[in-house]
Amino acid sequence: EVFRVKDKAKRILKYWDMRVELFGETKAFLPISLDGALRDDTMSLNCALLRDTHCKDDGGRIILFYDPSRLPKKGEYEPVSMTRALWYTLHCSIEDEEVQKKGCIMLVHPRHAEKPDFTLEKMQTTSIRGCIPIRIGAIHICHPPWFFELIWPVMKLLIGNVLRKRVKVHSGDDNEIITKLETKYGISKEMVPIEMNGGKLELDHLAWLDERRKAGL
Helix, strand or coil: CCCCHHHHHHHHHHHHHHHHHHHHHHHCCCCCCCCCCCCCCHHHHHHCCEEEEEEECCCCCEEEEECHHHCCCCCCCCHHHHHHHHHHHHHHHCCCHHHHHHCEEEEECCCCCCCCCHHHHHHHHHHHCCCCCCCEEEEEEECCCCCHHHHHHHHHHHHHHHHHCCEEEECCCHHHHHHHHHHHHCCCHHHCECCCCCCCECCCHHHHHHHHHHCCC
């Protein structure tokens, strides 16, 4: 969208339409902070569906870790609240000026996930597809579950042509996947959370949230 004024204007309009839809007219215009627009979403934030690793690949892009196995059972959470939590993590990431310029990559680890919640998936893919101002450079789906081939045709429609071309699916041996991420994509095992076998990074999401809350963020 660089230098494409009309496209940028459309994205801004889409962003605010989606923000009002997710947060409601009252909270939509509050700061995207834990005690502001996210004040009623503590459970969803603590779930840590999407986490910032605070690491960058060799291209300077922030690495985000998405683990759908962390979702509670269907019916025990609100998709709209989970999506607001995703918005929060993404907005935290773009506080970094380098991320604003270079974007992010996503490590998706659905190995132990239950069948997807398509209401949630639609809300979240709509958010990252031409809405929240962060460039998704690549999406690495590691260890797709048995039902992945059944849902992938639907997911391709949701994410659209541009993001679809940036999806890389990695199946097979744990060590092979870790090695491939490191040698081909510039993501060392020290940047990969320990939830993925072979990863070395320990994330304390609750401590991170606590630090931000104390800082009024």
